[in-house]
């Protein structure tokens with residue numbers, strides 16, 4: 001299959017592994033963060049960790065939007081879902097994510113009208129089919145999914161659909177990376193940059209990482225060879241004592257990003273002054289809210305969103321895992337109280353969650 005087979009070619013993979021071993025200086029340690037949860041899953045799925053020298057450590061980053069959402073925002077969404085006139089819609093990977101009083105799926109079991117959608121346009125269609133009900137779309141994701149929410153809001157306005165609203169939980173990746181770089185308990189040598197987000201934002205926004213922190217970064221695809229080539233790129237930079245942004249995923253990621261998507265986002269969203277991230281706390285200018293011009297379709301401006309604040313269960317160490325300070329299996333609850341069947345944190349549920357990856361592929 002084009003763009004799959006060649007990126008899983010055993011000979012090319014062996015060549016990249018050999019180069020990584022040749023580049024890694026045995027006298028030093030390398031800590032490389034893969035920002036994106038999709039990379040975390042690919043690393044475990046393809047057993048890449050076992051191919052690396054022991055002194056090249058991969059650290060899981062905060063690039064799983066479901067995982068970084070604080071419980072209070074899920075509770076807020078479920079308060080909206082509790083209104084009998086509301087049809088609450090969300091992506092499938094939100095359904096089992098626990099808030100403090102249960103997940104959307106459990107709300108559905110208690111009688112709320114909760115429906116899985118594959119795109120925000122599906123939610124808009126449900127609104128058109130149910131003019132007597134209020135349809136809420138629980139919008140989540142980085143810049144990867146924000147454009148589709150923006151385009152749906154533009155369409156809702158264009159069609160004058162009155163019974164549709166978005167509860168925006170979109171976040172942006174750059175402030176999270178900056179927060180990690182500023183974190184005193186974190187030492188990183190390089191980044192494997194997120195592939196999906198970069199299809200929208202491009203590579204330029206990462207330039208501050210090399211300029212201000214002298215930290216190499218390679219934006220990467222998701223096949224095994226992509227990730228290994230990205231490691232080769234950052235290890236070469238470290239060997240040569242340089243720091244630059246490289247685009248390994250240039251078959252998909254344009255350097256300048258997707259200008260049409262960025263325009264749609266800019267028309268519909270503005271940056272919130274601050275937003276709470278699970279594990280990272282409040283980060284300034286790190287999330288998107290809906291502009292005043294789209295207020296009739298903004299659940300936060302037209303519906304009663306309580307603004308619930310909830311602290312994580314005491315023993316849960318989701319925050320440390322999200323910051324890369326702990327490995328998932330080092331959390332006290334991993335595989336005991338917290339499993340995919342009975343998740344305590346979103347990291348154990350989401351298809352991009354580090355704990356789910358560790359559990360599924362039995363890596364300890």
Ligand code: SF4
Pocket residue numbers: 315316317318319321328331332333334335338339343344345346347348355
């Ligand atoms: S094992 Fe569960 S509680 Fe611990 S960090 Fe992972 S998701 Fe959070």
